[in-house]
Amino acid sequence: MMEKMIFGRYIPGDSFVHKLDPRAKLIFVFVFIVIVFLANNVITYGVLLAFTLFIIVISRIRLYFLINGLKPIIFLMIFTFLLHTLFTREGAVVLDLGFLKIYEQGLRQGIFISIRFLVLVFMTSILTLTTSPISITDGLEVLLNPLKKIKIPVHELALMMSISLRFIPTLMDETDKIMKAQMARGSDLSAGPIKDRLKAVVPLLVPLFVSAFKRAEDLATAMEVRGYRGGEGRTRYRQLKWDYRDMICLGSLVILAAVLVFYRN
Numbered sequence: 001m002m003e004k005m006i007f008g009r010y011i012p013g014d015s016f017v018h019k020l021d022p023r024a025k026l027i028f029v030f031v032f033i034v035i036v037f038l039a040n041n042v043i044t045y046g047v048l049l050a051f052t053l054f055i056i057v058i059s060r061i062r063l064y065f066l067i068n069g070l071k072p073i074i075f076l077m078i079f080t081f082l083l084h085t086l087f088t089r090e091g092a093v094v095l096d097l098g099f100l101k102i103y104e105q106g107l108r109q110g111i112f113i114s115i116r117f118l119v120l121v122f123m124t125s126i127l128t129l130t131t132s133p134i135s136i137t138d139g140l141e142v143l144l145n146p147l148k149k150i151k152i153p154v155h156e157l158a159l160m161m162s163i164s165l166r167f168i169p170t171l172m173d174e175t176d177k178i179m180k181a182q183m184a185r186g187s188d189l190s191a192g193p194i195k196d197r198l199k200a201v202v203p204l205l206v207p208l209f210v211s212a213f214k215r216a217e218d219l220a221t222a223m224e225v226r227g228y229r230g231g232e233g234r235t236r237y238r239q240l241k242w243d244y245r246d247m248i249c250l251g252s253l254v255i256l257a258a259v260l261v262f263y264r265n
């Protein structure tokens with residue numbers, strides 16, 4: 001399962017989405033997160049799903065690949081769905097088992113919240129899959145530049161966020177390797193009582209933390225050797241360029257918001 005974690009990974013490509021300015025993609029995702037909450041009925045959630053599928057198509061990221069990436073967090077989606085389905089008691093009774101009653105409004109909310117969660121995960125995943133960590137750092141730094149006036153270290157914050165995104169898939173791969181190594185030595189992490197499973201996790205966490213600290217130390221040494229001294233006075237080899245594609249990207253959000261407002265109850 002760990003090798004299927006897609007959040008934080010970057011897949012080079014030549015699609016329309018890959019060519020977008022990282023600033024446009026970051027603004028797109030932030031605004032999309034807000035727009036999602038405009039949906040409140042079947043039509044608006046259908047529009048959200050259709051829009052998300054369209055973005056997936058033009059990004060040339062395989063839908064099967066994205067769905068596989070959902071497997072590590074599928075439990076959270078199911079838990080959210082059940083939470084709304086079982087504890088929302090409004091509307092007509094859809095299912096009555098005596099000890100358990102499922103109401104129409106609870107089922108509706110469970111489905112809607114799951115769809116909302118799904119499109120948000122897809123959009124944020126597409127952002128990291130189509131944008132390199134360096135581009136994300138540059139885009140964040142430019143967008144947060146106004147904060148420099150109040151003495152906030154924008155470059156350092158953007159760099160930390162980028163490194164964090166980059167380390168997610170790396171640590172997931174490292175976890176998978178350690179788990180396979182422990183299983184090869186006879187350790188079983190998925191069987192037995194909870195107490196034994198918790199004990200079996202300790203041999204997994206120790207080498208993982210050691211590896212993480214070693215990677216962090218190697219990265220710090222490499223940055224120091226290359227003369228890194230923070231963002232002051234630094235120049236960029238790759239210059240960000242805003243063009244018509246980025247205007248089309250953000251214009252699509254305006255259209256989406258207008259459609260959701262029009263069909264909103």
